[in-house]
Amino acid sequence: MAAYDVIFVGGGPAGYTGAIRAGQLGLNVACVEFRGSLGGTCLNVGCIPSKALLQSSEFFHHAQHKSAEHGIKYQKVEFDVAQMMKRKDGIVSSLTKGIEGLFKKNKVTYIKGKGTFVNANTIKVATMDGSVEEHTAKSFVISTGSTPIELKAIAPFDGKDIVSSTEALCFEKVPEHLVVIGAGVIGLEMGSVWLRLGSKVTVIEALDRVLPPMDAAVSAEMKKILEKQGMEFMLSTKLTKAEKSGKKVKVTAERDGKPVTIDCDKVLVAVGRRAYTDGLGLEAVGLAPRKDGKLDVNHHYQTAVANIFAVGDVIDGPMLAHKADEEGVAVAEIIAGKPGHVNYEAIPNVVYTWPEVASVGMNEEEAKAKGLNYKTGKVPFMANGRARAFGETDGFVKIIADAKTDRIIGAHIIGPNASELIAELVIGVEFSASAEDIGRSSHAHPTLAEVMKEAALAVDKRSLNF
Amino acid sequence: MFKVSREVIDTMAVDVKMPNVGESVQEGVIHKWRFKSGDFVNRDDVLVELETDKATVEVVAESSGAIEIIKKQGETVAIGEVMARIDTSATAPAGGAKPAAAPAPSAVPITPPAPPTVTAAPPAPPPVTQASSMPLSPAVRRMTEEHGISPGSVHGTGKDGRITKGDVIAHMEGGAPATAPSPAPAMMRASVPAGVRTERREQMSLLRRRIAERLVHAQETAAILTTFNEIDMSNVMKIRNDYKDKFKEKYGVGLGFMSFFIKAAVEALKTYPAVNGWIDGNDIVYHDFYDIGVAVSSNRGLVVPVIKDADHLSMAELEMAVGDYGKRARDGKLSVDEMTGGTFTVSNGGVFGSLMSTPILNPPQSAILGMHKIQERPVVVNGEIVIRPMMYVALSYDHRIIDGKESVSFLVKIKELVEDPTRLLVGV
Numbered sequence: 001m002a003a004y005d006v007i008f009v010g011g012g013p014a015g016y017t018g019a020i021r022a023g024q025l026g027l028n029v030a031c032v033e034f035r036g037s038l039g040g041t042c043l044n045v046g047c048i049p050s051k052a053l054l055q056s057s058e059f060f061h062h063a064q065h066k067s068a069e070h071g072i073k074y075q076k077v078e079f080d081v082a083q084m085m086k087r088k089d090g091i092v093s094s095l096t097k098g099i100e101g102l103f104k105k106n107k108v109t110y111i112k113g114k115g116t117f118v119n120a121n122t123i124k125v126a127t128m129d130g131s132v133e134e135h136t137a138k139s140f141v142i143s144t145g146s147t148p149i150e151l152k153a154i155a156p157f158d159g160k161d162i163v164s165s166t167e168a169l170c171f172e173k174v175p176e177h178l179v180v181i182g183a184g185v186i187g188l189e190m191g192s193v194w195l196r197l198g199s200k201v202t203v204i205e206a207l208d209r210v211l212p213p214m215d216a217a218v219s220a221e222m223k224k225i226l227e228k229q230g231m232e233f234m235l236s237t238k239l240t241k242a243e244k245s246g247k248k249v250k251v252t253a254e255r256d257g258k259p260v261t262i263d264c265d266k267v268l269v270a271v272g273r274r275a276y277t278d279g280l281g282l283e284a285v286g287l288a289p290r291k292d293g294k295l296d297v298n299h300h301y302q303t304a305v306a307n308i309f310a311v312g313d314v315i316d317g318p319m320l321a322h323k324a325d326e327e328g329v330a331v332a333e334i335i336a337g338k339p340g341h342v343n344y345e346a347i348p349n350v351v352y353t354w355p356e357v358a359s360v361g362m363n364e365e366e367a368k369a370k371g372l373n374y375k376t377g378k379v380p381f382m383a384n385g386r387a388r389a390f391g392e393t394d395g396f397v398k399i400i401a402d403a404k405t406d407r408i409i410g411a412h413i414i415g416p417n418a419s420e421l422i423a424e425l426v427i428g429v430e431f432s433a434s435a436e437d438i439g440r441s442s443h444a445h446p447t448l449a450e451v452m453k454e455a456a457l458a459v460d461k462r463s464l465n466f
Numbered sequence: 467m468f469k470v471s472r473e474v475i476d477t478m479a480v481d482v483k484m485p486n487v488g489e490s491v492q493e494g495v496i497h498k499w500r501f502k503s504g505d506f507v508n509r510d511d512v513l514v515e516l517e518t519d520k521a522t523v524e525v526v527a528e529s530s531g532a533i534e535i536i537k538k539q540g541e542t543v544a545i546g547e548v549m550a551r552i553d554t555s556a557t558a559p560a561g562g563a564k565p566a567a568a569p570a571p572s573a574v575p576i577t578p579p580a581p582p583t584v585t586a587a588p589p590a591p592p593p594v595t596q597a598s599s600m601p602l603s604p605a606v607r608r609m610t611e612e613h614g615i616s617p618g619s620v621h622g623t624g625k626d627g628r629i630t631k632g633d634v635i636a637h638m639e640g641g642a643p644a645t646a647p648s649p650a651p652a653m654m655r656a657s658v659p660a661g662v663r664t665e666r667r668e669q670m671s672l673l674r675r676r677i678a679e680r681l682v683h684a685q686e687t688a689a690i691l692t693t694f695n696e697i698d699m700s701n702v703m704k705i706r707n708d709y710k711d712k713f714k715e716k717y718g719v720g721l722g723f724m725s726f727f728i729k730a731a732v733e734a735l736k737t738y739p740a741v742n743g744w745i746d747g748n749d750i751v752y753h754d755f756y757d758i759g760v761a762v763s764s765n766r767g768l769v770v771p772v773i774k775d776a777d778h779l780s781m782a783e784l785e786m787a788v789g790d791y792g793k794r795a796r797d798g799k800l801s802v803d804e805m806t807g808g809t810f811t812v813s814n815g816g817v818f819g820s821l822m823s824t825p826i827l828n829p830p831q832s833a834i835l836g837m838h839k840i841q842e843r844p845v846v847v848n849g850e851i852v853i854r855p856m857m858y859v860a861l862s863y864d865h866r867i868i869d870g871k872e873s874v875s876f877l878v879k880i881k882e883l884v885e886d887p888t889r890l891l892v893g894v
Contacts, residue, residue, distance in 0.1 A: 066687060405632025406605065432624040434631035440604030 004028050004137035005334050007123060007250060009115045009280065009327075012040015013321040014312030015143030018097050018328025019449040020302070023106030024323045025336040032107035032125055036163060037096035038110070040145050041313075042321040044092060045166040050189055052088035053139040054352050057196035061354075069391060079197060081173055088169070101191035101415075106368065111135065116281035120305050124281075139335050143328060144280060146273040146313035155181065155242035161249050161266050162242050165190055165251060167452045168268045175199050179251050181239050183210040185351045187270035188226065192353050195231055202232040204239055204253055210349060215363035215412040217398060223306040223413060225394050235321070236262065246289065300340075301331045309335070323347050344424070346430040350419040355395045358422035360429050363409035364400055374421075377458030379451050381415045386446040392416035397455040399435055406434035406459070412429060417448055435459035439450060480529045482550040483512060484543040493544045494518040496537055498618075503535045506558050514549060515618060524616060525549075588655045607633040613638060619798050640763065661885040684829045686762075689865035697884050699840050699855040702726050705887060718783040723837070724760065725784040727812055729857030729890055730883035731835055732756045732777045735810055740868050742809045744830040748869055759808035759828060761789055762795040763817070769795050770828060772808040816857065817841065825862045828875045832867055835880065836860035848884040 008015040013032030022029040037044055046207035056079075063077045075242065103110050114126035115414055122136050134363045148164035150157050157164055160165060174197045180187040183205035195201040203210070209219045210226070220462030237255040244250075251262040275293035282288060285305050289295055295303055295310040303310050311331045313323035326347070330340030351357035367374045377397040381387040401408050411425035426436055443449045450465075457463040484494060494516040501507055516523045527533075531554040537543050577786045602610065602617055604631050604759070610617050613634075621636045622629040706721050714723040735742040735756055743752040759774040761768050771791040776784065795798050811828045814840040825836040836859065843856045863875045868876075883889050 017711040172519060402632070405630065406636055407632050416638065430625060431603070432632070434605045435606070436605035436631060437603045440608065 003135060004030050004109075006030075006139040006332070007032060007111075007135060007137040008141045008142035008143050009039040010040065010145055010312070011035070011099075011110070011121065012143060012145045012324065013042050013165070014145070014324035015040070015141065016103070016328070017312060018141055018143060018326035018332045020102055021109045021329045021332035022335065023103075025332060025338070027336055029107075029331070030111050030124065030133075030137070031103065031434075032111045032113065032115040032130075032308065033113070034114035034126075034283055036112070036128065037093075039092075039096045039322075041147075042324075043095055043099075045169060047093060047321055049088045049092055050165070050186075050193070051352055052091050053084060053117060053193045054354075056084045056087065057193045058354050061196040066391060075333040079343075079348060080172070081197070083288055084171075085170060114146045117284045117370070118281070120376065132142040133341070135207045137431075139309065141301075141328075141331055141335075142280065142303070142308065142314055143312045143324070144314055144321055146293075147276040148269070149272045149274045151181070151239070151242075151269055151271065151456055154239060155267060155269050157269070158244070161244060163266065165268065165270055168194075168266075168270075169225070169242075171266065171319055175265040177202070177262075178247070178268060179204060179242075179262055179264045180268045180270060181233070181242070182270040182272070183207075183233065184212070184272065185271060187268065188222070188351060188353050189233060190268055190270065192226070192229075192313045193226070193227060199414060200232070201230070202234060202264070204234045204237050204251070206238050209320050210234045210235070214351075214357060214359060215410070216365055216400060217412045218357055218359070218363075222260060222351075222353065225355065225414075226353065242269075253305060256362060265340045273313065273319050277314060282291050290329045300334050301327065303365045315345065316355075318347065318349065320347065321351065322395045337442070343430060346426050348422045350422065352419060355415045356418035357412075357414045358418040359410070360414045360426045361408065362400065362413060363410055364398075367400055367409060372409065374400050374409060375403050375406075375435075375459050377455045377460070377463065378401050379454040379458050379466045381448070381451055383454065384446070384448060384451045386448050387416060390416055390448070397421075397451045399452070399459055401435040401459045407435055407457075408435055410432055410440070411452075413452075415448070415451070421449055421452060426451060450461040480531070480554055481548045482525065482527070482533075483550060484516065484545050484547045485523065485525060486545050489761045493542055494523065495542050496539050496549065497549075498538060499535055501533050501535075503533060504845050505533055506556060507531065507533045507552060507609055508558075512616075516543075524555050524618070527552060529554045530558065531668070556745060564610035569783075574715050600626075600628055601745070602629065603631070606634055609634045614797070614799075616798065636795070637893045680695075680829060681826060684827045688827055688829070688832075690827055690862055691865045691870075691873070692859050692860050692862045693870075693873050693877055694822065695881050697857045697859055697881050699857050699884070701886060702884055703840075703855055713782070717786065719782065719789050720780070721784045722788065724788045724814065725781040725889075726778055726884055726887060727835070727837060727880070728758050728760075728773070729781065730880045731810060731812060733883055733890065734876050735880040736777075737879055738868075738872050740872060741833045741863065743867065744809075744832050745864070745867055746830070753809045755809070757807050759831070760791060761811060761813035762792045768804060768813075769800060770808065770811060771795065771804045772801065772806065774807070782784055801809060812837065814838075822860065824856045826862055827862055827864060832871070833861060833863040833876075835877075836862070 005027040008019045008031045011031045014046060014111045015031055017040050019029050019031040035044060039354055043050060058078065060079045063074055067074065069114045100110060103390045111125055113125040115123045115125050118124050118134065123140065124132060124134050126132050156163050159167060165186045174194060178194050180191045180201060180203045187203055188210065191201045191203055211219045211221045227233065234253065234255060237253045237260065239253050241252045242249055248263045248265065249267050251264060251267060253260045275289065277289050277293065285308060287295065287303055287305055289322055294316060297310050297313050297315050301309045301311050309331050313325035314318045317323055326342045330342050333340035344362060361449055364376065374401050376398060378396055380396040382393040387393045397415065398412045408425065408428050413421055424463040435456040439453055443453040454463045454466050458466065475671060497515040500512055507513060507530060509527050509530045512524045513527050514525050515827050519785045526726050529552050531552040531617045534551045536551065537549045543549055573617045598653065609631060612728045615634065615637060617629060620633050621630050623633055702723060710721045739752050742756065743750050755775055756777040757772050757774045758818060759770040759772045761770050773784065773787045808828065811831060813825050813834060813836040814837040816837050820838050821841065822838055823836055827834055827836040838858045840857045842853050844851050845854045845856060857859060859880065861873055863873045
């Protein structure tokens with residue numbers, strides 16, 4: 001007789017959210033996590049700590065560069081990296097403890113340790129205190145997440161100077177020159193943090209644009225704005241080697257077939273993340289991850305073993321905490337015999353640079369590639385009163401709608417608080433809204449959100465304030 | 467919309483009665499109340515959807531006030547029967563309904579009933595309509611008001627059956643609901659919930675049940691037989707090509723094939739009166755008028771408005787009638803009377819590409835002509851193989867009153883008249 005109805009292996013956004021939902025649905029549920037704290041990459045070494053540092057560094061940047069325009073003068077603006085780190089760690093620790101509280105409230109058993117499958121109904125956990133215990137369950141959910149990709153051959157991590165995002169969140173002092181490999185979300189966010197605190201930041205990207213999955217107009221705008229802030233980009237440039245050379249790190253790359261060399265202090269390798277299933281004992285249950293490390297699942301998140309499910313970064317789809325937690329909830333509902341459901345068409349994607357970038361649905365290139373007949377409406381924040389008052393006028397909102405039905409098929413924002421603004425358009429996409437629906441909904445004045453209304457009207461070429 | 471004439475029961479309450487929607491309609495079934503007892507309703511709000519065997523009718527509030535529902539959903543109500551009562555002394559909830567648009571007359575008002583807007587009876591299953599309690603999105607609200615579309619008649623494809631703007635556009639075009647493109651980048655689809663192979667069970671609407679009953683009734687009572695022939699459309703197409711511009715210029719309507727077929731059918735009906743008649747008990751009723759039903763596709767299915775006294779109409783008048791009915795069928799604006807009667811029906815399955823079919827009788831009528839797709843085919847003319855635009859035609863008929871010889875001759879007559887329209891002019 002299995003002790004649990006379901007055990008979630010991995011306590012990140014997918015696992016802990018799923019476990020809570022399973023608890024709510026009355027299932028006897030446990031969650032195995034070996035990190036020592038719940039919340040996974042997101043809460044411990046990802047979304048949350050990076051946002052703490054982004055906010056702190058933005059305040060400093062604002063005081064230095066933007067406050068004078070408002071008529072605010074500081075005699076001397078200083079920052080204290082140690083205090084920033086302390087504050088960040090405090091936020092992380094209080095949030096992870098909060099999840100433990102939620103586990104108690106929802107009767108989720110928290111098993112601290114590293115889980116390894118023994119068979120399809122049994123998991124062996126090497127606990128934090130050194131003992132080994134076995135737990136049985138009717139179902140398992142693999143929610144072990146992902147880990148930064150290491151370029152072992154050309155830039156192996158050394159935990160100090162050639163690092164992943166995890167270490168880049170904990171530099172004790174500001175590197176003089178930081179080279180970031182990869183102009184994706186993590187590269188630009190962490191690059192921004194250290195740039196604002198005074199580092200020279202050089203971003204090397206193999207492709208010819210920053211934020212490759214975003215709309216091309218957004219990518220171009222982002223690059224322009226970050227360059228204005230002082231970030232350097234080497235696009236269409238391929239890293240060939242990063243190695244310690246005395247106190248410095250020597251980075252060599254190739255651009256147009258010609259070698260380039262940079263001497264810097266730290267290298268952040270942010271070329272993506274890889275599904276993490278190490279030591280999970282998948283072979284014991286007859287499962288094998290794909291070449292890219294991910295697990296195949298069906299529509300019910302079932303792996304090839306019927307009672308073993310998988311959600312979050314270990315399966316296909318964007319590696320996003322909010323995608324993972326939606327899946328965690330869905331799988332809990334499915335296991336409880338309910339119709340769990342995730343709408344992949346309405347998952348937002350956000351980059352917390354300043355200005356921020358946020359999108360939902362298709363970008364224009366994808367719409368074009370699909371041969372869709374579409375219209376676009378694009379309105380800059382410069383035309384918005386609140387943005388002017390805010391002193392943040394960089395960026396724009398771009399809405400892509402079906403030419404015939406007017407249904408919103410994609411929305412792209414680069415601008416102040418884009419991360420919060422996108423929610424409106426996500427709801428729109430979720431409810432199959434037309435651009436006209438947004439255009440006809442009253443938006444408080446003056447707000448940044450009005451730009452979205454104007455962009456929606458611009459789809460029909462009838463924006464009122466632009 | 468149908469405004470109910472109201473009677474003041476006392477100074478406070480106004481009755482909502484089952485309206486008289488057409489001469490042949492005696493009763494209706496309450497399909498759906500848009501409000502529940504105790505709700506505050508505004509004047510001109512649609513209160514209830516009624517189903518009769520002919521059409522769906524909406525009844526609007528004549529006064530604002532709190533509604534008390536007397537007849538529940540599914541109940542049958544006779545004309546004039548009280549379905550609900552509105553307490554006009556009730557006040558609108560704060561921030562809610564606005565007061566009546568026009569000042570209410572102080573004396574007992576006698577409002578003449580406005581002509582009803584009736585949704586055509588659909589032989590197709592009623593669309594999944596947006597739950598009436600669901601508010602409309604702003605764009606949908608604008609479009610339905612602008613184009614006078616009843617939201618209940620639009621098939622909703624949005625979340626939980628909500629109506630999207632695309633659905634309204636599809637509705638107006640009379641087509642299938644727009645399947646919006648999937649805006650998701652290529653990624654794993656887990657959008658199918660557990661128990662993927664689901665089925666849905668919905669109660670048949672009264673309309674649908676009536677249609678089903680009638681079709682089965684037709685099959686069971688009539689001795690239906692179908693005879694076929696084929697028509698060389700060369701001459702009609704030539705006439706059409708020669709005169710279509712002038713015709714359009716003069717009458718503002720295109721010269722189609724329908725008018726030729728209706729004209730030909732009227733002539734053939736005159737020659738074979740039984741085809742224009744029907745059985746009533748032990749009698750055969752012959753009609754000396756020619757009311758031709760024209761099957762028109764609408765988003766809710768095929769409807770059959772009737773062109774009355776088709777024998778008195780010119781080609782242009784016939785084309786105009788067909789065009790007008792087609793448009794109003796798509797908008798769901800045909801009245802009950804316009805769909806009642808008819809002594810013979812013409813159905814054009816060709817617009818959907820049908821090459822050959824056996825139409826089913828529209829009782830109590832005894833015959834129906836099926837037109838089909840025009841297709842270029844090799845045919846032998848004077849010993850030579852030539853390519854001609856050919857159309858198969860079918861006549862389904864009730865063998866009880868129409869003999870084989872008559873039916874075949876009737877169809878041959880139509881063939882002759884359409885192949886050589888000069889005969890229509892000369893009268894041979």
